[in-house]
Amino acid sequence: MTNHNRQHIDRRLSVAPMMDWTDRHCRFFLRLVAPDALLFTEMVTADAIIHGDCERLLGHDLAEHPLALQLGGSDPEKLAKASRIAMDYGFAEINLNVGCPSDRVQSGRFGACLMAEPALVAECCSAMASVTTAFDVPVSVKCRIGIDDMDSETGLDAFTHAVADAGVTLLYVHARKAWLKGLSPKENRDIPPLDYARVKRLVGAFPAIDIHINGGIVALDTARELAPDFAGMMLGRAAYKTPMILPQIAYELYGTKPPSRADIAASMADYADIKTAADVPLHAITRHMLGLYNGQRGAKLWRRSLGEDARSRSADGGQLIRETVTACEALATQLAA
CATH class of the missing domain: 3.20.20.70 (Aldolase class I)
Incomplete structure (x- = not known):
């Protein structure tokens, strides 16, 4: 390196x-x-x-x-x-x-x-x-x-x-x-x-x-x-x-533009695809992401899904992350409307 x-x-x-x-x-x-x-x-x-x-x-x-x-x-x-x-x-x-x-x-x-x-x-x-x-x-x-x-x-x-x-x-x-x-x-x-x-x-x-x-x-x-x-x-x-x-x-x-939560989550889902295919438990990855939606609508759903559901979803790679971020963003959109 x-x-x-x-x-x-x-x-x-x-x-x-x-x-x-x-x-x-x-x-x-x-x-x-x-x-x-x-x-x-x-x-x-x-x-x-x-x-x-x-x-x-x-x-x-x-x-x-x-x-x-x-x-x-x-x-x-x-x-x-x-x-x-x-x-x-x-x-x-x-x-x-x-x-x-x-x-x-x-x-x-x-x-x-x-x-x-x-x-x-x-x-x-x-x-x-x-x-x-x-x-x-x-x-x-x-x-x-x-x-x-x-x-x-x-x-x-x-x-x-x-x-x-x-x-x-x-x-x-x-x-x-x-x-x-x-x-x-x-x-x-x-x-x-x-x-x-x-x-x-x-x-x-x-x-x-x-x-x-x-x-x-x-x-x-x-x-x-x-x-x-x-x-x-x-x-x-x-x-x-x-x-x-x-x-x-x-x-x-x-002065750097802050990344969006959804973009961060999407990249982590791709990362999880690769790592879980190499036998890394999904929860070993998602446990570090629980605070991403802190203070936002959908935060409780995010924590529960990535904290609890991830333990039984390793075979799905990053799909759980994708599903959860879609649900959280939908909640945010409803609030904005």
């Missing part, structure tokens, strides 16, 4: 790496929704890449590009080895996960707990960059503004200094602390308060780093307010649950 040169990638809008969500079928769908956005894989551990099925873990459709790979790990040598393997798959960027708060991730000594070890993170980034630089692929870091009792002013500055000294020029910051003691991963996505102002101060302190804001961007108005202050915006759950927010933001940023 051909690597994408970093100068050609517009990172002003990206979709966050989300475990169990941003798999290859989800990304194919999101690329139709937001042709200009940078997409991220789910987190893949360095060990999994070194010892596992690389095609299953790293393989993807060229239509997903530009696509960044998020790695999990804390062993510089293993991360470098995994990065070298990944270079054969054409990723536009390799991202190190220093933000995930789950217990499973902590026990493996990666994710948000690494914010307490900035020197180790810097070593990891240097090792990864020693491989990727020759391919003109940048190494980036995704982190929180702090963890537990860490001072989010001095701690975040020290962390950023460390990764900057390691050559990192791309930082994605979830504008919340991660409380590794006392809160579940789900609670960590909502309970710690958002602090966009703290990340904005980081922008001022590190002008040489492109700092992207993540967390709580669920409405166009929020995106509109944040856009001028940061190098880019990364959306997570809102992009998944209400995907049509992405073309709204893209229109503001790039």
Whole structure:
């Protein structure tokens, strides 16, 4: 595969790496929704890449590009080895996960707990960059503004200094602390308060780093307010649950005409024809599309059909999608009349 040169990638809008969500079928769908956005894989551990099925873990459709790979790990040598393997798959960027708060991730000594070890993170980034630089692929870091009792002013500055000294020029910051003691991963996505102002101060302190804001961007108005202050915006759950927010933001940023729901669905039906013929369950594809008609007439029908009926309709390929979008569009037409 051909690597994408970093100068050609517009990172002003990206979709966050989300475990169990941003798999290859989800990304194919999101690329139709937001042709200009940078997409991220789910987190893949360095060990999994070194010892596992690389095609299953790293393989993807060229239509997903530009696509960044998020790695999990804390062993510089293993991360470098995994990065070298990944270079054969054409990723536009390799991202190190220093933000995930789950217990499973902590026990493996990666994710948000690494914010307490900035020197180790810097070593990891240097090792990864020693491989990727020759391919003109940048190494980036995704982190929180702090963890537990860490001072989010001095701690975040020290962390950023460390990764900057390691050559990192791309930082994605979830504008919340991660409380590794006392809160579940789900609670960590909502309970710690958002602090966009703290990340904005980081922008001022590190002008040489492109700092992207993540967390709580669920409405166009929020995106509109944040856009001028940061190098880019990364959306997570809102992009998944209400995907049509992405073309709204893209229109503001790039002036690109938003795709229609019907056109997106038609393309996904064609995709489903191909994938189900290769024994991919239809539900593995449609489960990522449930939010497409969110807020529209027919949304309940859409969710029920693609969420429940798809489990028994794999043999029909994309026909269920075609039938359902026709029904939803008919409902919308009735409303307009």
